Amino acid sequence: MSMPSEERSLTYSAAILEATDQEMKANSKVVVFGIGVDDFKGTYGTTMKLAEKYGADRCWDTPLSEDAMTGVAIGMAMAGLRPIHVHIRMDFVLLAMNQLINIAAKARYMYGGQVSCPVIIRAVIGRSWGQGAQHSQSLYPLFMHCPGLRVLAPATPYDAKGLLLQSLRQQDPVLFIEHRLLHGQKGPVPEAPYAAPFGKARVIAEGRDLTLVGVSYATVDCLRARALLKKEGIDAEVIDVASLKPLDTRTILDSAAKTGRLLVVDSGWTFCGAGAEILAQASERFQDGKPLKTGRLGFAPVNCPTTQNLERAFYPDAAKIAAASFELVRGERREWPVVETAAEVLNFKGPF
Amino acid sequence: MSMPSEERSLTYSAAILEATDQEMKANSKVVVFGIGVDDFKGTYGTTMKLAEKYGADRCWDTPLSEDAMTGVAIGMAMAGLRPIHVHIRMDFVLLAMNQLINIAAKARYMYGGQVSCPVIIRAVIGRSWGQGAQHSQSLYPLFMHCPGLRVLAPATPYDAKGLLLQSLRQQDPVLFIEHRLLHGQKGPVPEAPYAAPFGKARVIAEGRDLTLVGVSYATVDCLRARALLKKEGIDAEVIDVASLKPLDTRTILDSAAKTGRLLVVDSGWTFCGAGAEILAQASERFQDGKPLKTGRLGFAPVNCPTTQNLERAFYPDAAKIAAASFELVRGERREWPVVETAAEVLNFKGPF
Amino acid sequence: MVSEPELIPRLYRSLYRIRRVEEEVARLYPSDKIKSPVHLSIGQEAVAVGVCDPLRRDDVLFGTYRDHATYLAKGGDLRRMMAELYGKATGCAKGKGGSMHLIDLSVGAMGASAIVGTTIPHAVGYSWSLRYEKKDSIVVSMFGDGAVDEGAFHESLNFAGVKKLPVLFVCENNYYAIHSHHLTRHASDNLCERARTYGMPAERVEQNDVLAIRERVAAAVDSLRRTGKGPHFIECMTYRFKEHVGPNEDYQHGFRPKAEAEPWMKGDPVKTLAEQVPAADRVTIEREVEAQVQDAIDFAEKSPYPDLKELYTDVYAE
């Protein structure tokens, strides 16, 4: 990926840990909490040993009280702290919607600009291993819809660190979305602290024939699809959306204007999803001239099943992206043989 | 509106009351509950005197416990009842998201088709009178996004009755959205019970030049805008979307194909909203030939302010719809003088 | 019983001021200048005043949409409150929040919320921060008997009990949530017992009496501030004289009999305390308050509405 060239490489989870660690060191107002953040698993490694290093006041376990703990985070932020509330599954955030949407997203506005709520909600999208309908949702469009929230979905270790640091240095509530299968992915990460910008999509591979936009983990599959398409002489540009709100539709639509074809791959359902918003903006922008060819992929419009063959059919993957791309470019259907499922999917055995 | 011609006319709230009453009479399994459903205001009249008529077991007040009461409704539905859980404000449903999305929407699927959850969640979108950010949200895209739910937003008394009766006779969880300013609107409503179909958009006024799609109360403003546009020689077709999930994009896109111009007016924010989904589907469908001119209107992308001048600017209205339509049709901007605010807005004094 | 000589006049000033402000709000309401749902505390003022009097300016209070009394008792600016009700740019939330979201950070009157129960965990989180930063301020969380039904109440008290936080929970039990009596929502009249199970002392003040409330709160606040022993719960029994929302009465609707209200009206906390204030002081206080109230109304009337571009500000920080 076209990240700043760096020798140093870290996993995505190590990048999150590093950002947290560095900012906790620099700023005593940063406090991390959530179910299990201080245990021996350390939230998939992302909070490992922070309690030992910074003390039980800086990194602590909570009761199973997602609603109130979100409110507690808001109260802490109102008092000037920098709370990071961690959820091992995005699905649990549904218990915190009232605090997030009725308070965090609105506090600044309804109190006339006097109150900041810079809470960071880290939420992990689950996948694989038969976790089923209640542990596999992404739900980010629910948050994109509501003004007042920032919604980030880094796809690379570089952005995981940079966007988390940036989140800790700005004044708005952030929903910080991690995909469980990204945690083990490696990539270049500079050691010194750095902030990556919100509202900036990343063109991670250039191409002429088609624009592929990936959200979160789908970006990885877009890159794989690009390799498949290359063999057919199709040259795909791949964009990692990275920041869902603000959403950098300018970069995306400029690319689409260049390639004439736009396929958005959500790591979630497509109905009223990120792809819907992007295609709607494309439709509003390209009102004249040659129409843009567009498409969306994402989860099947069903709940996530547990058994493996159905689960595989549920998710978008490189083969499906390649097939949809081929159709947009060549106007005909071509199926890819079921691509060997990606290693991070095959090897995933938990921790849950 | 092109409803079945009928002498009899009812308000929207009376239509909801009538549907509930008729089905409670026909089916002892129908039970209504929610904060204040049995009080002297009777949820804006929609549940008036049902407790007296059918007994305290059929229509009852609840503690302020939106999360558990939604779970209670689900348990009742699993036991074969037909619960209707009423929220005087949509905003409170944010406390019930876990039960609605993690359970009601998934029960059938994750239990392999054995469990039905026909709960009906009636939720009222607030507006006017300085209610502010926490009492003016519509939030329907949050529910449209998730498979397993039905989302209805009747705009007419006819559909309010017909869609509620249909909801009570089918087997899926329904989010039934009412707009507070619709409650007082009158329209034809046959007395005998009837079911209106899900997944069917209603063409309520025909036209050649432009397709206006309204969601919930926005439909009323679309009709007003149509009258304004008529004076300019622009002939708008108006579609009341009525059912958001399933969403009848076929009717909408067929109309758009005819007029070549599509403006969707959400009664809510537009980002990842109903308009986004409709425009995205339009973009996917119209890949060749003359591009469709499209646009979206909805709430300003901010939280709802309380003071009147800002509140007026926050909402879409007939003038704004007319101006956006004019631009789509004529390619140039034309402002309408601020139209006298509609009577139902001006006269609204609560009850809260 | 505290015996500072200025105590009673000071409390009376606060009580009378709140009462008069709300009476004026009720009087103005039909003119439609205040386009915002108002939840009046008329009859309940003793709770806000008794709770806030022992607090320091740097103590913090989180309340509910029924927030006029708490905002004023905590020292919130009256002019900016009135302007907020009028939806003016000079309002305490620039006209964007209205009656239900009054805020004055300079005196620790934190913004209120229209969603029942939501500010309870904010108070808890704020108190966590105060202790973390080794400050000796404390936090008060005020809520109604309806908020007790919500899961947030349970989760918040549980967490505060586990962490032994410097937060005082005050349940303003006026018997009703809108039109619903608290014994139709709770199996028995035992909120203090519930609170105790979370590991905190709990007590109930029956009398709607500002001095009694003040005394208990002062003791609790003192202990919170000094001992670090953790949260405290006080239930104040009180009664709302007006309808749930709006300027009128609601006895005619039959859900609560006027007879139920009468003893409370007889013990009206403002009138009761008035009798204890030396006559001369009382005249001065009332005159000064009247002037302040009129000044605030004038201020609100004369202030401009916000500029239209304000619609788009304050959504995000930059």
Added chain:
Amino acid sequence: MVSEPELIPRLYRSLYRIRRVEEEVARLYPSDKIKSPVHLSIGQEAVAVGVCDPLRRDDVLFGTYRDHATYLAKGGDLRRMMAELYGKATGCAKGKGGSMHLIDLSVGAMGASAIVGTTIPHAVGYSWSLRYEKKDSIVVSMFGDGAVDEGAFHESLNFAGVKKLPVLFVCENNYYAIHSHHLTRHASDNLCERARTYGMPAERVEQNDVLAIRERVAAAVDSLRRTGKGPHFIECMTYRFKEHVGPNEDYQHGFRPKAEAEPWMKGDPVKTLAEQVPAADRVTIEREVEAQVQDAIDFAEKSPYPDLKELYTDVYAE
């Protein structure tokens, strides 16, 4: 103490069967044939068995993702359970639910949920319906000590107490929620006191002893069914021998010492009861159970995976 002669063999059969099923699940797990997170009840079986034995088939139980024991104890079909863990079309949820969502409506084993606390209000709502329809079945809601932290617990018990519903709440207190001890999440060890404040009797069974649990549950169920006096709460102290999720132990990670587990292992409910079963009966029971377990595994192994079109069914009714 109940004295039917078949009681002890019957309970032993149920305990032993659950234990053996889960041991097989643990044994098979590394083969990756079960691709689903398994939360084993090994060590806790006495609770499920003691609770379910006094229930009728038409009584209904709502449990948690740690549901193998409750599903089997309530009479859920073993073959279909094993097929579900294997993700087969013959599974009790057609392979769409996995280990955390076992269901067998024919015996009142209602579907379980992976979200902590969510089924508590379902049990309450179900019990409302039973009373409304004048049935004499009752509902059991089982949940862990972690679920008690959730707002849903409070809201559900409060409502059940107000409405006096025929529901038995059973808190399976194994001291931990994942790796978090209950006294780090609750200010004191007093869940029964909390339950009582909602207007219901509450009692605690310390021993992880199937007979003691069964006796208290039988009495409670009898009262629920006959008297209409409303809900009942029982806290059963127990201990999980394995890790939170998965087939292994977790003592090496240091968050709970093996020494803490040892008394519980000494009192292993399966082994303890085994000693009370006449030797000949025991041999028969164990032989029969082994055959059933093997049969269920064979059934699961041989069953087909669901057809791909199953992906799209069961989202909506039609």
